[in-house]
Amino acid sequence: MNIIVCLKQVPGTTQVKIDPQTNTLIRTGITSVLNPFDYYALEEGIRLKERYGGKVIVLSMGPPEAVTMLKEAISLGADEPVLLSDREFAGSDTLATSYTLSQAVRKIGNYDLIVCGRQTLDGDTGQVGPELAQMLGLPFVAYVSKVEEIANGTIRVQRMVDEGHETIEAALPAVITVTKEINVPRLPSFRGLVKARTAQIPVWTAADIQADKASIGRAGSATVVVKTFVPERVRRGQVLSGTAEEQVAALIVKLKETKVV
Amino acid sequence: MSLDSRLRGNDDARIIGSSNEANMAIRVDVQKCTGCGSCAPACPFGLITVNDTASIREEACTLCGACRDACAFEAIVIEAAAPAAVSVDGYQGIWVFAEQRDGKLGSVGYELLTRGRELADTLKTELSAVCLGHNVSDVNKLIEHGADKVFFIDNDSLAVPMEDLYAAQMADLIRKHKPEIVLAGATSLGRAFIPKVAAILKTGLTADCTSLDIDMDRRLLMQTRPAFGGNLMATIICEHKRPQMATVRPRVFKRGAADSSRKGQIIKADFDKAAVTSKTKLLNFMEDLSRKVKIEDADIIVSGGRGLGKAENFKLIEELAQALGAAVGSSRPPVDDGWIPYSHQVGQTGKTVRPKLYIACGISGSVQHMAGMGTAECIVAINSDANAPIFEIASYGIVGDLFKIVPMLTEKLKSA
Numbered sequence: 118m119n120i121i122v123c124l125k126q127v128p129g130t131t132q133v134k135i136d137p138q139t140n141t142l143i144r145t146g147i148t149s150v151l152n153p154f155d156y157y158a159l160e161e162g163i164r165l166k167e168r169y170g171g172k173v174i175v176l177s178m179g180p181p182e183a184v185t186m187l188k189e190a191i192s193l194g195a196d197e198p199v200l201l202s203d204r205e206f207a208g209s210d211t212l213a214t215s216y217t218l219s220q221a222v223r224k225i226g227n228y229d230l231i232v233c234g235r236q237t238l239d240g241d242t243g244q245v246g247p248e249l250a251q252m253l254g255l256p257f258v259a260y261v262s263k264v265e266e267i268a269n270g271t272i273r274v275q276r277m278v279d280e281g282h283e284t285i286e287a288a289l290p291a292v293i294t295v296t297k298e299i300n301v302p303r304l305p306s307f308r309g310l311v312k313a314r315t316a317q318i319p320v321w322t323a324a325d326i327q328a329d330k331a332s333i334g335r336a337g338s339a340t341v342v343v344k345t346f347v348p349e350r351v352r353r354g355q356v357l358s359g360t361a362e363e364q365v366a367a368l369i370v371k372l373k374e375t376k377v378v
Numbered sequence: 379m380s381l382d383s384r385l386r387g388n389d390d391a392r393i394i395g396s397s398n399e400a401n402m403a404i405r406v407d408v409q410k411c412t413g414c415g416s417c418a419p420a421c422p423f424g425l426i427t428v429n430d431t432a433s434i435r436e437e438a439c440t441l442c443g444a445c446r447d448a449c450a451f452e453a454i455v456i457e458a459a460a461p462a463a464v465s466v467d468g469y470q471g472i473w474v475f476a477e478q479r480d481g482k483l484g485s486v487g488y489e490l491l492t493r494g495r496e497l498a499d500t501l502k503t504e505l506s507a508v509c510l511g512h513n514v515s516d517v518n519k520l521i522e523h524g525a526d527k528v529f530f531i532d533n534d535s536l537a538v539p540m541e542d543l544y545a546a547q548m549a550d551l552i553r554k555h556k557p558e559i560v561l562a563g564a565t566s567l568g569r570a571f572i573p574k575v576a577a578i579l580k581t582g583l584t585a586d587c588t589s590l591d592i593d594m595d596r597r598l599l600m601q602t603r604p605a606f607g608g609n610l611m612a613t614i615i616c617e618h619k620r621p622q623m624a625t626v627r628p629r630v631f632k633r634g635a636a637d638s639s640r641k642g643q644i645i646k647a648d649f650d651k652a653a654v655t656s657k658t659k660l661l662n663f664m665e666d667l668s669r670k671v672k673i674e675d676a677d678i679i680v681s682g683g684r685g686l687g688k689a690e691n692f693k694l695i696e697e698l699a700q701a702l703g704a705a706v707g708s709s710r711p712p713v714d715d716g717w718i719p720y721s722h723q724v725g726q727t728g729k730t731v732r733p734k735l736y737i738a739c740g741i742s743g744s745v746q747h748m749a750g751m752g753t754a755e756c757i758v759a760i761n762s763d764a765n766a767p768i769f770e771i772a773s774y775g776i777v778g779d780l781f782k783i784v785p786m787l788t789e790k791l792k793s794a
Contacts, residue, residue, distance in 0.1 A: 128423060128606070208403055208441050215577060239606055241726070242585035244573040247541065251577035256657035257541055259570035273661070278566045280479065283538075284662035291657075298720075335403065335441075339582030340601075344613040345444045348604070356764075356775040364776045365786045368758065369794065371774055372735070375756060 118171035118267070119228040122162040123218060123249070124190060125152045126183045127239045151186045154234030158295050160302040161264065162232050163194040169267055172196040174225060178206060178217055184318045192305035192313035199225070203322040205334050211240075213337035215248035220326035222253060230272065231292040235260060243294065250292035258285050262298040403441050403456055406432050410453035420448035422606055444610065468556055469620040471504040472497055475548065475562035475572070476520055476528075478511040480537055485633060485674075486563030488523045490626060492634035493590060494561055495524030497599075500592045506557065510547055512537035521642035523634060528642065529555070533649035535656075538663065539567045543656045545574035550650055552579060557621050559599050561590070564625035576623050582616030583623040588630055599624065608726070608745035628674065629732035630753065666721055673722060676705035678735045681724060681751075683709040685740020685761060685780060689717035694784045695739060701791040707731065709738075709747045725750035739780045743768025760784065 129148045162173045175190040177183050178201040187198040201221050209217065222231065231250075236243035243259075250257035262282065263275040273286045277296055287293075305313075323333055331337060357367045411431040418426040425435040426445060432454070434445070446454040474494045476487030491507060498505035506527040507520040512534045520528050531547055544567075552560065552575070560575075562568040564586050576583035584601040591600040593615075599622045601614045616622040673679055680702065682695040692706070699706045707729075708722045724731055726746040736754035741747060743759070743766055751757070752771060759772035760780045769775040776783055 207439070210582065211573070212576065212580065212582065242573075242583075243569045244576070244583060244585060247545075247570060247573040248577035251545070251574045257570075257574065258658060259541060260566060281666040282664045283660055284664075286659045286661055288657040339576075339580070339619040340584060340614050340616045342441070342443055342612045342614050343600075345442055345447055345605070346611050346613075348608070348611045354769065354772050354775060356769065356777060361778055361782045361786060364778060365783060365790055368774055368776060368787065369790055372756070372758075 118165060118169045118230065119174065120162040120165055120171060121174045121176055121222060121225060121228050121231045122155070122159050122190075122195065123231065123233045123245070124155045124159065124175050124177045124186060125234075125237055126150070126177065126179050126186045127152045127237055149182060149186070150238075151189060152234055152237045154236060154238070154295075154297065156234075156302040157297050157299055158232045158234045159190055159193060159195065160300045161295055162230075163303075164300065165230070165264065165267065166194075166196075171229070174199065174228070176218065176221055176225070177201065178209075178214060178221075181320075187318050188313040188316055189305070191316050192309035193303060194306070194309060198316065198318045200318050200320045201322075201326070202320050205323040205328070205330070208335035208338060209333065210338035210340045211242055211244040211248055212339050213333050213335075215245050215252055216332045216337055217323075217326070217328060218245070218249050219252040220328050221321060222249070224321070224326050229289050230267075231255070231290070233292070233294045235294045235296050246292060246294035253292070256287040256291040258287055258291065258293045261293045261295045264293075264299070404434060404436060404439055404446075405455055405457070406434060407453045407455055410451045412451055412453075414450070416448050416450065417445035417454060420444045422610070442605075442612070466558070466618070466620050469558040471506060471555075471557045472501070472559045473506050473508055473529075473552075473557040473561065473621070474525070475560065475568070476507045476509045477539065477563060477565060477567050478509060478514050479539060481511060481513045481515055483509070483514060483516055483519065484563065484565070484628075486565060486568075486626075486628040487520065488633045489628065489631040490561045490563065491520060491523040491525055493626075493631040495634075497559070497590060497592055498524075498526075500594070501558075501597065503558070506555075508548065508551060510536045510539075510544055517644055519636060521640050521644070522636035522638050524637075524640070526642050528644045529647050530644055531647045531649050533651075535651075536649070538660055539571070540656065540658055540660060541567075541571040541574060542658055544571045545578060547650065548572075548575045549578040551647060552621060558597075560621045560623045562623075562625050564627045568625050572623065572625055579619075579621070581619040581621060581623060583625070584614045584616070585625050587624045587626045590624060590626070598622070604745075604749065608749050627730045629730050632732070673705040673707050673724070674729055674731055676731070677733050678702050678704035678737075679707045679724070679731055679733045679751075679754075680704045680737045680739065681707035681709065681741060682712060682718075682739050683741030683747075684711040685742075686712065686717070687740075689715075691781075692718055694781070694788075698737070698739075698784055698788045698791075701788045702735075702737075704735075704737075707736075707751075709741045709744070738768055738772070739784055741768055742766045743771065 126149045173195045174197045175195040176199045233246040260277040261274045265273040357364045408431045415428040474490040477484045494505050504526045507525040508529045510531050562572045587601045587603045589602045598615050601624045605612045680699040707724045708718045713723045726749040735756045737758045739760045757772045759768040759775045764777045
């Protein structure tokens with residue numbers, strides 16, 4: 118089984134805060150991390166490889182720095198890394214990103230399953246998985262929480278919906294996005310770390326994947342950000358003071374006044 | 379489209395200002411730049427250094443525009459690469475996807491119709507609802523909530539939503555009728571199949587919008603959503619492609635009252651069986667039975683967080699909830715630690731709730747948690763840490779020991 122796992126390097130957003138006095142962003146050193154949800158995708162890919170044989174190809178579209186993240190994936194058990202990196206990809210929205218990834222997948226050619234995390238920590242759209250599936254014309258299942266079996270050219274999974282869980286069977290090759298309920302990601306092995314240290318990461322450009330210029334980067338993006346601003350937190354709040362008894366009594370008065378209780 | 383998903387770069391450092399690239403994007407106008415340095419802290423990626431003038435490390439720049447917006451001198455310019463203009467003529471009307479399951483319409487459709495009605499009135503255009511399903515009762519209610527038309531495809535294959543099938547039918551309808559705007563709930567279904575529709579139509583989609591407005595000069599939908607874990611808001615447009623698509627979380631918009639005097643058309647559209655050879659099959663569905671009270675529908679929610687210390691202490695929360703006739707919620711850490719099931723989780727990767735009263739006990743108020751409950755009418759926070767961010771949005775805050783306060787509150791409410 119050849120499994121492609123899509124990975125993304127994201128800024129460590131918990132380190133981005135707003136300075137309340139100047140109302141600007143303050144950073145305590147931006148670090149880039151592997152998108153947390155992608156650890157689960159990678160772990161699932163590796164487990165399926167261990168169960169059914171084959172290899173795990175990790176694919177990422179990102180800046181040159183993303184090689185560190187791909188090396189980390191190798192230390193965890195990925196076999197072949199691919200970094201898609203090119204100035205031409207700058208400014209991509211999810212549509213352009215999905216197109217770029219789909220071209221790379223076509224170049225990889227021989228695969229049975231594509232696994233993505235359910236969403237990214239920074240973008241949180243969850244759009245690339247389904248858009249990628251659509252562009253490749255592959256069956257798609259979102260929010261997979263368990264892979265039950267792969268047999269006879271199909272994959273049987275459990276997946277989460279708002280109301281509960283469904284069991285779905287899909288023909289392979291297919292694209293799935295996974296949730297963190299699916300597994301507990303492993304730590305790197307010693308052998309993996311050694312392998313990662315000397316790993317060569319191939320970098321593919323737009324030309325390498327025969328990308329149509331009108332479909333990548335800004336030209337290929339249908340959406341654009343026109344404004345960014347710091348959200349206003351408006352709340353006419355009151356901190357109730359006094360002893361515990363006084364605070365509780367005051368709260369009940371307030372709640373009754375506003376007819377909430 | 380999200381800010382961050384534009385994090386794409388190039389191989390070698392560039393000299394800012396040189397440009398022979400079609401996709402060249404950001405530059406500092408050194409004539410206008412005063413070296414004031416306001417831009418540097420605004421960059422979420424730390425790419426700007428300021429000496430006499432600002433310089434931006436372009437290869438990791440995502441063109442988010444935070445620096446441009448922070449500059450008082452308009453010295454930072456992001457140049458638009460004009461994409462191939464697709465004709466946006468002939469696209470009219472606003473559509474709302476009204477999701478259903480087993481014949482029952484979900485609430486998010488009504489919420490979107492309420493806001494959709496306002497947007498349609500601003501644009502002086504029609505509002506339509508789209509419903510895919512089988513034996514859906516209450517399709518009329520969609521008209522009562524503001525739809526002028528309802529496009530309805532009825533087929534037993536559609537009774538239980540499946541992404542591939544729904545996407546094909548929806549895209550087909552859109553191609554036939556050409557709405558300029560399509561809205562859907564950012565539910566597990568919406569987030570799974572609407573992106574497929576956007577990819578089929580090669581158009582733009584913005585997920586999880588928290589507000590929608592109209593720019594009348596350009597007749598564009600202004601789609602605002604949180605980015606960087608909610609630390610920044612971004613407004614996004616889809617200028618050159620149609621339809622402009624957006625998903626909105628349940629309960630972000632308020633469901634309006636039904637008006638039974640409203641008239642509209644219900645149009646039964648054909649199920650295009652030939653077009654779809656669905657390669658996914660539903661084998662089984664297990665309903666989540668632990669959800670005795672659906673917290674999304676509760677008027678009052680009492681939530682516990684990490685401050686509770688251990689699973690057993692959720693008992694305090696449950697007792698207070700019982701005294702109030704409320705549902706029990708949780709922030710993410712207790713769920714991650716297995717103290718309470720995921721169905722109780724409120725937040726960015728949990729449920730979005732909009733109760734009349736939300737009582738947060740031992741919850742610090744991370745941005746991700748606040749994304750799930752920030753629009754509650756009245757928020758009460760009980761936390762021993764006076765600096766907990768939750769106090770910024772609480773209507774009433776008690777800085778104190780929840781192990782004293784919560785039982786006391788329960789006691790007083792019971793005897794009141």
